Structure formats: structure tokens, C-alpha cells
Amino acid sequence: MNQTVVSYLLQFEPIKKLVLSLSNLLGFNAISIVSFLIFLIVILIVVGFLATVGGLGTYAERKISADMQARIGPNRVGPYGILQFLADGAKMLLKEDIIPTQSDKFLFYVAPMLCIVGVFGTIAVIPFSSGFTILNFNVGLVYLIGISSLVGLGVFLGGYGSNSKWSMLGGMRGASQIISYEIPVVLSSLSIVLLSGGLSFSALIGAQGGWPHEWFIFHNPFTFIGFFILFIGSLAETNRAPFDLPEAESELVSGYHTEFSGMRFGFFALAEYIEVFVVCGLATALFLGGYNVPMHLGGDGLIGQVLQVGSFVSKTFLLYYIVIVTRWTLPRLRVDQLMTMCWKYLIPIAMFNLIMVGLWMWLFDGRSLFTLLFKSASVASGAGH
Amino acid sequence: MFDTILFIFAALAAIVGGILTISVKNLMHACVFLLLTLLGVAGLYLTLGADFVGVIQLVVYVGGVVVLMVFAVMLTSGSNAQKVNRFGMVKIPTMGNFRTYTLAGIFAALILMSIIKLYRNVFSMARLEKLPEYYPTVSKIGHSLVSTHVLAFEISSVLLLGALVGAAIISRPKREMR
Numbered sequence: 001m002n003q004t005v006v007s008y009l010l011q012f013e014p015i016k017k018l019v020l021s022l023s024n025l026l027g028f029n030a031i032s033i034v035s036f037l038i039f040l041i042v043i044l045i046v047v048g049f050l051a052t053v054g055g056l057g058t059y060a061e062r063k064i065s066a067d068m069q070a071r072i073g074p075n076r077v078g079p080y081g082i083l084q085f086l087a088d089g090a091k092m093l094l095k096e097d098i099i100p101t102q103s104d105k106f107l108f109y110v111a112p113m114l115c116i117v118g119v120f121g122t123i124a125v126i127p128f129s130s131g132f133t134i135l136n137f138n139v140g141l142v143y144l145i146g147i148s149s150l151v152g153l154g155v156f157l158g159g160y161g162s163n164s165k166w167s168m169l170g171g172m173r174g175a176s177q178i179i180s181y182e183i184p185v186v187l188s189s190l191s192i193v194l195l196s197g198g199l200s201f202s203a204l205i206g207a208q209g210g211w212p213h214e215w216f217i218f219h220n221p222f223t224f225i226g227f228f229i230l231f232i233g234s235l236a237e238t239n240r241a242p243f244d245l246p247e248a249e250s251e252l253v254s255g256y257h258t259e260f261s262g263m264r265f266g267f268f269a270l271a272e273y274i275e276v277f278v279v280c281g282l283a284t285a286l287f288l289g290g291y292n293v294p295m296h297l298g299g300d301g302l303i304g305q306v307l308q309v310g311s312f313v314s315k316t317f318l319l320y321y322i323v324i325v326t327r328w329t330l331p332r333l334r335v336d337q338l339m340t341m342c343w344k345y346l347i348p349i350a351m352f353n354l355i356m357v358g359l360w361m362w363l364f365d366g367r368s369l370f371t372l373l374f375k376s377a378s379v380a381s382g383a384g385h
Numbered sequence: 386m387f388d389t390i391l392f393i394f395a396a397l398a399a400i401v402g403g404i405l406t407i408s409v410k411n412l413m414h415a416c417v418f419l420l421l422t423l424l425g426v427a428g429l430y431l432t433l434g435a436d437f438v439g440v441i442q443l444v445v446y447v448g449g450v451v452v453l454m455v456f457a458v459m460l461t462s463g464s465n466a467q468k469v470n471r472f473g474m475v476k477i478p479t480m481g482n483f484r485t486y487t488l489a490g491i492f493a494a495l496i497l498m499s500i501i502k503l504y505r506n507v508f509s510m511a512r513l514e515k516l517p518e519y520y521p522t523v524s525k526i527g528h529s530l531v532s533t534h535v536l537a538f539e540i541s542s543v544l545l546l547g548a549l550v551g552a553a554i555i556s557r558p559k560r561e562m563r
Contacts, residue, residue: 032387106414138521142440149448153420156452160413160459172459175452182448199523 003202005042006035008131042134046123050274055085057273057320064321065328095262100162103259107161111154112260112267118150119271122278127201129291129308130300138200141193144282145186148237151275152178155239155246155256158268162259170255173335174246178237180342185233187350188226191357192216192286195223195366205290210297210311213370217287220360220369222353227287229350231319234279236342238272241327248332280319281312288315388432395428412458420451437522 009015015034022030059074059082066073074081099108125140127133137143152175159171193199195216196207208215217227236243247255257268284290291308298304333341364372402421409415423446430439530538 036387104411104413106411107417110417137436139436139440139523142437142444146440146443146448149444149452153447153452153455156455157413157417160455175456179449179452 003133003136004035004039005132005134006038009038039134042132043123046126046128046134047120050120050123050277051270053277054270054273055089056082057276057324058088058269059085060320061273061324061327064324068325068328089266092263092266097264098261100164100259103163104161107157108259108264111158111161112264112271114154114157115151115271116154116267118148118154119274119278121147121150125201126278126281127205127285127290128312129305130202131305132309133201136200136202138198140201141189141199141204144278145182145189148275148278149178149182151271152237154271158260159246159256162256164259166252166254166258167256170246170248170252170258174239174256177239177243177245177338180339181233181236181243181346184229184342184346184350185237187347187354188230188233189282189286191223191226191350191354194354194357194361195219201285201290205285205292208289208292210289210292210294212289213368214292215287215289218368218370220357222356222360223287225349226353226357227283229346229353230283230286233342233346234283235323235326236338238275238279240272240276240323242330242333243338244327244332245335245338250332276320276323277316280316280323283319284312284315288319391428392432395425395432397425398422399425399429413455416451416455416458419454420447423447423451434520435522437526 010019015038019030019034022034026033062084063073063081065071074084077083077087099105122144124135125133125137125144127136127140155178156171156175159167159169159174162168192204196204198204198207212218216223218224235241239246245255246252247257252258257265260268289311291312293304293307293311296304298307360366367375399422402418402423402425405418406415406422409418423442427439427442427447430436430442
């Protein structure tokens with residue numbers, strides 16, 4: 001059976017006692033109810049956390065961009081303006097819900113929901129720590145890629161349903177971009193699957209260690225290139241600059257969500273910022289060691305879990321910061337440059353990487369570059385004599 | 386109990402989505418309901434313990450086929466402004482004549498026969514009291530793809546190559562006629 005957060009928590013005595021006493025009280029085996037309650041609480045925690053990350057993401061974006069452009073940024077609501085996202089949220093909820101009369105009402109309703117469902121569907125497999133993963137699905141990587149493709153459909157239907165030229169162009173660009181850039185992302189994560197020999201996040205992360213030289217990004221030269229391909233592809237999949245063509249402000253007003261207002265627009269924005277967190281988490285789990293802590297500090301107990309969550313989240317936020325800085329540094333690509341970059345450069349390089357990683361596995365028996373160097377150095381210095 | 390509830394939800398999604406897919410007139414809406422059906426089918430696979438098939442259902446159908454369908458509907462609608470409105474095929478005058486009904490009848494009979502043939506084995510089988518224990522299917526599928534079913538695997542890759550070449554030939558810019 002797949003390991004879940006429930007099966008992790010059921011190791012502990014208080015939870016076992018709770019199950020037993022509930023079973024005695026109700027007269028039947030209460031394990032289903034307890035696991036349902038645990039799932040409910042954990043999912044509420046994770047959804048709340050991710051929604052806060054999405055909200056604070058907008059704040060961080062505005063603050064960092066202000067810093068880079070020598071402005072002040074939001075500074076009125078709360079200390080340093082940190083409660084700005086709550087004020088924005090309240091504003092969006094209270095705004096009039098405008099639906100264009102010529103739009104396709106059904107698609108207009110469905111599109112933001114598809115986006116938000118696609119993003120929140122991924123939280124089931126995000127590996128926060130070895131115990132605190134909602135579901136350690138044994139095909140978790142494929143599930144994450146599959147469920148997050150709902151976002152592309154949401155973007156496209158949002159553009160199509162609003163019946164406006166700008167939205168339509170943005171939606172078409174978004175869908176084609178998301179479909180195209182899924183290929184290099186999948187190819188470069190496949191090379192990691194080859195190295196670790198599993199599709200579940202516990203297998204992918206368990207094959208790495210806590211120190212940077214044990215991470216897959218420094219495993220061999222090809223995974224080093226593969227990390228950047230995955231990162232570029234993730235940027236394009238989340239419609240972030242320099243690939244923000246679907247919502248290019250200077251050409252398309254606001255792209256696929258031009259006609260959306262109030263909380264429907266809020267859903268699109270929230271989905272974008274949470275998806276950035278999710279893809280950064282994916283890059284962390286695949287290449288940067290995931291939740292591994294150096295020297296296995298804290299063991300498997302509660303302290304260890306907290307340290308693991310800290311390790312995962314801090315690496316992910318570092319990547320999040322890089323994503324934001326990239327947006328305010330690079331200019332936007334043209335559509336033809338976008339497609340050329342994906343199909344003529346990223347996909348061939350990713351394919352070459354995949355083959356070379358397989359070759360590396362065959363030649364060096366899956367040992368990392370660091371191990372090989374260390375071995376040869378120790379042999380040269382007379383180890384084993 | 387938990388499994389049964391999830392199974393019922395998935396089955397409801399599949400059935401309701403299927404009925405709505407064939408009953409709505411707007412082609413784009415039908416695509417969205419088809420998405421619901423496919424998600425329901427993926428859920429059915431997952432509750433029955435076929436994890437890999439369920440997830441591949443998500444990747445292939447949700448990520449690929451439905452998006453392609455929506456694209457195709459959008460790009461082809463509006464080309465024939467007299468008969469078709471901007472969402473597809475609402476304005477088609479009559480939905481059938483003698484020929485189409487005959488063809489549909491033949492195909493319905495064929496599908497019915499094959500379904501009966503499939504289900505005869507199912508009903509004649511002894512009922513399982515308990516489902517076999519859950520077992521991850523990825524490695525099994527992988528091993529059988531490169532050992533027992535390697536020929537089918539290779540042939541399907543040749544088919545995909547043919548589709549790729551065909552698409553390249555169709556989309557190539559036409560030369561000037563001489």
C-alpha cells in the first residue's frame with residue numbers, strides 16, 4: 001500500500017489509543033473515520049499554507065520588483081505592507097462579479113476553477129518531509145505532471161470563453177506554450193527517474209543525500225544541464241517571465257484573464273503563484289535533495305520531520321526568489337523565439353541528456369562524479385595499500 | 386468504506402459526465418464534460434488498484450486529448466459561417482438520413498456484440514469474495530512491455546513515427562504548381 005500521512009501518524013501511541021477508544025465508543029472499527037479526520041486536518045493545513053504562499057508571493061513579487069527598480073512598493077497595510085495580500089483578497093471578494101454578456105457563461109465559470117483544481121490537485125504528492133507527505137503515491141511524479149496539465153486547459157478555456165480577441169490570443173498562446181514545454185520538463189525528470197529507479201517522491205528523494213555533492217544536480221554533468229532545462233520549462237509552464245506571453249501586458253492588455261474581475265481573476269492569480277511554488281518544489285525534490293537534512297539530523301522523530309520540512313521549504317523558497325528576480329530582469333521572448341527555443345534547443349538537449357544519463361549509468365554503475373573523483377584521488381594517494 | 390465512497394464518486398462523475406457529453410449541444414461544453422468523464426474513469430482505475438493506468442489516463446487524456454479536441458473545435462469553427470456558429474455545430478439542419486441511420490445501426494450492433502462477448506466471461510467467472518491485495522503495477526507493466534509484449538511495443542512506436550512523418554508532410558508549405 002502507498003504510504004500516507006495517516007500511516008505515518010498511526011505509528012504513534014496517542015493516535016492508536018484514539019482509534020481504540022473511538023472504536024469502543026462507536027461499536028465498530030473507527031480507523032476509517034480517524035484517517036478521514038487526519039486527512040481533512042492535514043489537507044486544511046496544507047491548503048492554508050499554500051494559499052498563504054500564493055498571497056505572500058504577490059507581496060514578495062511587488063516588494064522585490066520595487067527593490068530592483070529603486071521604489072518602495074506596498075508599505076501601508078501592516079508592518080512593511082506585509083498584510084497587503086489580505087487587503088487585496090478582501091477587495092477581490094467584495095468586487096462586483098462582472099460577466100461579459102457576449103461570453104460563454106459556462107466556460108467563464110469553469111475556467112478559473114480548472115486552474116485552481118489543477119494546482120491544488122498537486123498538493124497530494126508534494127513531499128514536505130518523509131512523514132508529512134499527504135500521499136506518497138508510487139507514481140507520484142506522473143500524477144503531478146498529469147493533474148497540473150488541467151491548468152493549461154483552464155487558461156485556454158478562459159481565453160476562449162470570454163469572447164474577446166485579447167483573451168483568445170492569450171489563451172491560444174498559453175495552451176500551445178504549456179503543451180510544448182511539458183516535453184522538456186518530462187524528459188529531464190525522466191533522467192532523474194533513471195538514476196533513482198522509482199517514480200514515487202520518496203524513491204526520488206531517498207536516492208539523494210543531505211549534502212550538496214549528494215544531490216542529483218551535481219551527480220554528473222548531464223543532470224547539471226537537466227536541472228536548468230527543467231527550470232526553464234517550469235518557468236514557461238507557469239507563464240512566468242520571460243515566457244509570460246499569454247498575459248503579455250504590452251500587447252494583450254492582460255491576456256487570457258483580461259475579461260475576468262473579482263475573485264475569478266483572483267483564482268487565476270492565486271493559481272499562478274501557487275503553481276510557481278509547486279514547480280519549484282518539483283525542481284527541489286528532483287535535483288536539490290528534496291527534504292534531506294545533512295547528517296540525518298534529528299532522526300525520524302518529530303524534530304527530524306520539522307528539520308526536513310524546513311530543508312524542503314527553504315530550498316523551494318530560494319528557487320521562488322530566483323523566479324521572481326528572473327521576471328524583473330529578462331525581457332519577454334517573441335512567440336516564434338519561444339517555440340524555437342522549446343522545439344529546436346530544449347527538447348534535443350533534454351533527449352541527449354536522457355541518453356547520456358543512461359550511458360553514465362551503464363558505464364559507471366550509477367556512481368556520481370564526486371564519488372568517482374574521490375575514489376581516484378584516494379587511489380592516487382595510496383589508499384588500499 | 387472509504388474506498389467504496391470514492392468509487393461511487395468516481396463512477397458518478399464518469400456517468401454524469403458521459404450523459405452530459407452527449408446531451409449538450411455546444412461542442413466546447415461537451416469537451417468540458419468529456420473531461421469530467423475521463424477524470425471519473427481515472428478515478429475508477431485508481432480505486433480498483435490500477436495506479437499506473439489511472440495516472441496515465443490523466444496524463445494522456447486530460448493533458449493531451451482534451452486539449453487537442455478543444456483546439457480542433459476552436460480552429461475549425463467559424464470557417465463555415467453559414468451553417469456553423471462560433472461554438473461548433475448547433476445550426477446543422479437535420480441530424481441524419483437513411484444512410485447515417487443504417488451505418489449507426491450497424492456499428493451499434495457490432496459494439497453490442499463485442500460487449501456481450503466481453504461480459505460473457507465476466508459473468509461466468511466465479512465471484513471474488515475479496516479483492517486481491519494491492520500491488521504496485523509499474524514494474525510489472527514495464528517488464529512485460531520489454532519482454533512479452535515487445536513486438537506490440539515496437540509496432541506502436543512505428544505507428545507513432547508514421548503519424549509524426551504524416552503530420553510533417555501535411556503541414557509542410559506547398560510548392561508552387563508548375
